[in-house]
Each structure stands twice: as C-alpha cells, then as structure tokens.
Amino acid sequence: MLSGHSITRRRLAALAALTLTASMLCACGEDSGPPTLTWYINPDNGGQGRLAAQCAGASDGAYQVDVQVLPNDASQQREQLVRRLAAKDSSIDVMSLDPPFVAEFANAGFLRPFDQADEAALTDGVLKGPLETTSWKDRLVAAPFWANTQLLWYRKSVARAANVDPTSDSFTWDDMIKAADGQQKVIGVQANRYEGYMVWINALVVSAGGEIVTNVEAGKDAKPAINSPAGDEAARIIGDLARSPAAPPAMSNAGEEEARSAFQSPAGGFMVNWPYVYSAAKDDVKGGGIAQSVVDDIGWARYPRVRADAASRPPLGGINLAIGNFTRYPRQALDLVKCVTSLPNNIAYMLDAGNPAAKSAAYDDPKVREAFPMADVIRQSINDAGPRPVTPYYNDVSTSVQITWHPPQDVRAPQTPRETASFMSDVLQGRRLL
Incomplete structure (x- = not known):
C-alpha cells in the first residue's frame, strides 16, 4: 500500500x-x-x-x-x-x-x-x-474531457414556505440553514471522511476568498493557508450545520447518494450535489422509488454563497x-x-x-x-468554479484536511483551521505520517 x-x-x-x-x-x-x-x-x-x-x-x-x-x-x-x-x-x-x-x-x-x-x-x-x-x-x-460542478438543489415547496429565493444573487449558506431549520427540513451534504468532504470544504474556503494551500510549486515547502478568515468562515458554516436540526441523520457518514436520499425524503429541503441527481431522481420515478411530485418539486440554482456580497466558487x-x-x-x-x-x-x-x-x-x-x-x-x-489545490502533494493536502475536519460536528473556528495548518505542514515536511 x-x-x-x-x-x-x-x-x-x-x-x-x-x-x-x-x-x-x-x-x-x-x-x-x-x-x-x-x-x-x-x-x-x-x-x-x-x-x-x-x-x-x-x-x-x-x-x-x-x-x-x-x-x-x-x-x-x-x-x-x-x-x-x-x-x-x-x-x-x-x-x-x-x-x-x-x-x-x-x-x-x-x-x-x-x-x-x-x-x-x-x-x-x-x-x-x-x-x-x-x-x-x-x-x-492533460486535455479537458468532461467537467462537473455542484449545484444547489432545493424543494420548491420548502423554499416557498420559508419565503426564500435560492436563485437570488445573495442567497447564502446561513440563509439556507435558517430556512431549513425553520421548516424542520434537512440539508443534504457530503461529509463522510473522503474526497467528497474535501470538495465541500474547498468550495467554502475559496468562496470566502481564501485558499487551502499556497506556493504549490514549492512541493513539500508549500504554505498551508487554511488558517485564515476564509478557513474560519468555512469551519463556522460546517460546524453550525452539523450541530443544527438541519443536519441530516448520519451526516458524518454521508456521500453523494446519502445526500440524495435525504433530499428526496419527506424531510428533504436543500442539497448540494452534482447534476446527475436530476436524472437519477427521474429514474427513481420510473422504478417506483419516489412519486413524480417529488421531481416536480425540485428546483436548482448556483452553489450558495459564503458571504452575500461575494459570488460563490462552485466545486469543480x-x-x-x-x-x-x-x-x-x-x-x-x-x-x-x-x-x-x-x-x-x-x-x-x-x-x-x-x-x-x-x-x-x-x-x-x-x-x-x-x-x-x-x-x-x-x-x-x-x-466560475474553484478548483481544488493544484499541487503534486495533493493527496497529502486533501487527507490532512479530511482527518482534521472530521467529524463535522466537532469542527469549530478558529481551532480547526489552525490545527489543519499545523498538521498539514508536518505531513508535507515528513514529520508526521497520514
């Protein structure tokens, strides 16, 4: 291995x-x-x-x-x-x-x-x-073949009842958590300890104007940058959601399919996920898994913002x-x-x-x-997507983040970003093993 x-x-x-x-x-x-x-x-x-x-x-x-x-x-x-x-x-x-x-x-x-x-x-x-x-x-x-991004998926009936417009240019994660909490609904996310969780964390950090690591061409001497105001914002959002009633059951074990299942359930309100979920939902109707009314209730919008005054950088x-x-x-x-x-x-x-x-x-x-x-x-x-760090040490960077940000209910600012930066630096320099 x-x-x-x-x-x-x-x-x-x-x-x-x-x-x-x-x-x-x-x-x-x-x-x-x-x-x-x-x-x-x-x-x-x-x-x-x-x-x-x-x-x-x-x-x-x-x-x-x-x-x-x-x-x-x-x-x-x-x-x-x-x-x-x-x-x-x-x-x-x-x-x-x-x-x-x-x-x-x-x-x-x-x-x-x-x-x-x-x-x-x-x-x-x-x-x-x-x-x-x-x-x-x-x-x-490398030559681009196909690309992907995550959208914000929402149940139209839930957004209407909460009196929010997820397609608004100023719709934020805080707005979404508040709306879901108020309607006793959940938000589907990917928070298991795997690459999908890194996708979420990176999207929050870059949407807040930061980076996880800088000076990437320096290899092991790259500089962890997640201990920053942007990293703190990302940690606050993840921790707030994980500790709120809007967190789906077993959020810390959720991948794309678990998020989709929660979203399509009666408790579903919002979700961030890849575009495949729309055709998958239509297939579920054909298979008898869900009613057509569930698909009819699905809306979509750009990935939510971290700050109302700054456009989001969706996952890539x-x-x-x-x-x-x-x-x-x-x-x-x-x-x-x-x-x-x-x-x-x-x-x-x-x-x-x-x-x-x-x-x-x-x-x-x-x-x-x-x-x-x-x-x-x-x-x-x-x-407009925000790529994950382009570095020859990507596996070290990603795994360092996944380890220190899991489980999501324990994520807090500024402690978690500070711990990540120290741990990542030690891993890159060979002082600690993953």
Missing part, C-alpha cells in the same frame, strides 16, 4: 520493483496490424467505451482501443495508475485522470506533455474552470485525458485524445453518460438543453 505521501524520486524505485513483472507482462505489443491503445478509464455507464469504439472506427484502421476500467474510488484509481507508471509501464497509453491528480503525475514525469502545436485543438472553447487543472509548469499535460470535478509518458504509440494516443475531446463527442458523451461537457458550445446543443434544463447554470458554474 502507498502511504499518504506524494511521489518522490527516492520512492519511485521501490514502487517500480513492486510492479516490474506486471509491467513486463503488459508491455507486449502486436506482431502485425494496427496498434491497440490501452485507455484506463474511471467507471461510467459505458460511455467512454462507446467513444473508444467510435474513435477507433473513425481512425481508418490507424489504431484499436482496449478500455480498462479502474476502481470506483478515486484514491484507488490513483494508486493503480501510480504503481504501473512508476514501473514505466508502456501499456498505459491514455488515462482518464481526476483533476487533482494531474499535477502529481506530471511532476513525477508520468505524463507526456502536449506539443504547443496541438494545444489549440485541445483547449479551444473549453470553460475556464477545467483549464485551470490541465497544466503543470506552463506545459499542457470531471475528468481530464492524459497520455502516458512511456507509451509506444504517442501519435495514435494523441489522435485518440483529440477524437474523444472534440466538440461533437463532448455533446455525445454528455447525452450518453450524463456527465457535463468541458466545452462551452456543448451547452447550446438543443438535445443537451432538453436533457439538462439547468444547462446554463451548469455551464456558468463550471466556468
């Missing part, structure tokens, strides 16, 4: 020794015919596999594609890829990467940078939020495509990446898999607008 520390040169040799045999087994190539590219993907509904087949068919025989599905958990995805890449596994031609891992992989020399001549084709028309996660040391090392998720630095087929891998990330395929994948596109023009497609009536809110939220 990998420790919580990010990759260092000294540890690459140890990782390589563990995976050398697997790498050699995977390095065999085709004796004849077009090369078969291996694309390591995050799990979805099969949409990436269908795109792979389509792009291979459109290549006029230049390549075939073998899709390998990584585990559901983002940390396990990272671990599997790290082990192979540390052994210079040439079978990893293309990979679907969570944005927070891009800097770490690039810093370790695992990603093949794109030539400047190809950058325009991979970035033109891409929304601003995803673009912030694709470069390391002024080199484009999604997937970037990167080419393995040890691939034997860099030209074909580049062609596959260009095909998959093209505007027509951005649109096709959004309609097929339900994951929001990275390119702005995709949201103007009539079929997209029909399937996603909140398309404009999603597009603007992705464009």
Whole structure:
C-alpha cells in the first residue's frame, strides 16, 4: 500500500520493483496490424467505451482501443495508475485522470506533455474552470474531457414556505440553514471522511476568498493557508450545520447518494450535489422509488454563497485525458485524445453518460438543453468554479484536511483551521505520517 505521501524520486524505485513483472507482462505489443491503445478509464455507464469504439472506427484502421476500467474510488484509481507508471509501464497509453491528480503525475514525469502545436485543438472553447487543472509548469499535460460542478438543489415547496429565493444573487449558506431549520427540513451534504468532504470544504474556503494551500510549486515547502478568515468562515458554516436540526441523520457518514436520499425524503429541503441527481431522481420515478411530485418539486440554482456580497466558487470535478509518458504509440494516443475531446463527442458523451461537457458550445446543443434544463447554470458554474489545490502533494493536502475536519460536528473556528495548518505542514515536511 502507498502511504499518504506524494511521489518522490527516492520512492519511485521501490514502487517500480513492486510492479516490474506486471509491467513486463503488459508491455507486449502486436506482431502485425494496427496498434491497440490501452485507455484506463474511471467507471461510467459505458460511455467512454462507446467513444473508444467510435474513435477507433473513425481512425481508418490507424489504431484499436482496449478500455480498462479502474476502481470506483478515486484514491484507488490513483494508486493503480501510480504503481504501473512508476514501473514505466508502456501499456498505459491514455488515462482518464481526476483533476487533482494531474499535477502529481506530471511532476513525477508520468505524463507526456502536449506539443504547443496541438494545444489549440485541445483547449479551444473549453470553460475556464477545467483549464485551470490541465497544466503543470506552463506545459499542457492533460486535455479537458468532461467537467462537473455542484449545484444547489432545493424543494420548491420548502423554499416557498420559508419565503426564500435560492436563485437570488445573495442567497447564502446561513440563509439556507435558517430556512431549513425553520421548516424542520434537512440539508443534504457530503461529509463522510473522503474526497467528497474535501470538495465541500474547498468550495467554502475559496468562496470566502481564501485558499487551502499556497506556493504549490514549492512541493513539500508549500504554505498551508487554511488558517485564515476564509478557513474560519468555512469551519463556522460546517460546524453550525452539523450541530443544527438541519443536519441530516448520519451526516458524518454521508456521500453523494446519502445526500440524495435525504433530499428526496419527506424531510428533504436543500442539497448540494452534482447534476446527475436530476436524472437519477427521474429514474427513481420510473422504478417506483419516489412519486413524480417529488421531481416536480425540485428546483436548482448556483452553489450558495459564503458571504452575500461575494459570488460563490462552485466545486469543480470531471475528468481530464492524459497520455502516458512511456507509451509506444504517442501519435495514435494523441489522435485518440483529440477524437474523444472534440466538440461533437463532448455533446455525445454528455447525452450518453450524463456527465457535463468541458466545452462551452456543448451547452447550446438543443438535445443537451432538453436533457439538462439547468444547462446554463451548469455551464456558468463550471466556468466560475474553484478548483481544488493544484499541487503534486495533493493527496497529502486533501487527507490532512479530511482527518482534521472530521467529524463535522466537532469542527469549530478558529481551532480547526489552525490545527489543519499545523498538521498539514508536518505531513508535507515528513514529520508526521497520514
């Protein structure tokens, strides 16, 4: 098992020794015919596999594609890829990467940078939020494929009874907690000790005008910045919600699906979550799990503000495509990446898999607008999103936050942000282990 520390040169040799045999087994190539590219993907509904087949068919025989599905958990995805890449596994031609891992992989020399001549084709028309996660040391090392963001979801009947307008430019977390409390309803959030909790904390910190860590290119010498007024505001909001009647049952164990379940229950009032929840709710109606009246009662708005006078910075998720630095087929891998990330395929994948596109023009497609009536809110939220820290030590940073901010009912300002900054600094410097 990998420790919580990010990759260092000294540890690459140890990782390589563990995976050398697997790498050699995977390095065999085709004796004849077009090369078969291996694309390591995050799990979805099969949409990436269908795109792979389509792009291979459109290549006029230049390549075939073998899709390998990584585990559901983002940390396990990272671990599997790290082990192979540390052994210079040439079978990893293309990979679907969570944005927070891009800097770490690039810093370790695992990603093949794109030539400047190809950058325009991979970035033109891409929304601003995803673009912030694709470069390391002024080199484009990943291509935006699909993006994601969280919206504020609310029950129209609850907002109406509370006399609040969640679509208002000044609607805040405090307004939402007060409204839910007054109507004896709950707010669905992700507060289990996992990456989804880091997503929430980061969104609050950056929406308050702060950062979790600065000077990220300094590696282990990066400066924890969460011990700040912005960090205090984030801690106050999380603690206030967790200790209020608006906290759903078992909030400290809640992920996306637990939040969705609470929101769709009779006690549901508000929720922050990814856009998939809307189509999932419609599927629940078809399956008999909820009534159509529940879906009819769902409204949506931009992520709530921390301060009424400052626009929120919604969470940013999604997937970037990167080419393995040890691939034997860099030209074909580049062609596959260009095909998959093209505007027509951005649109096709959004309609097929339900994951929001990275390119702005995709949201103007009539079929997209029909399937996603909140398309404009999603597009603007992705464009204005606040990425999680772009650092090669992201795993250390995220895990430090998750440990010190859990359980949420114990989070308080200024104690929690101060503890986090000290703990994170010790972890980055190797004085403490995760």
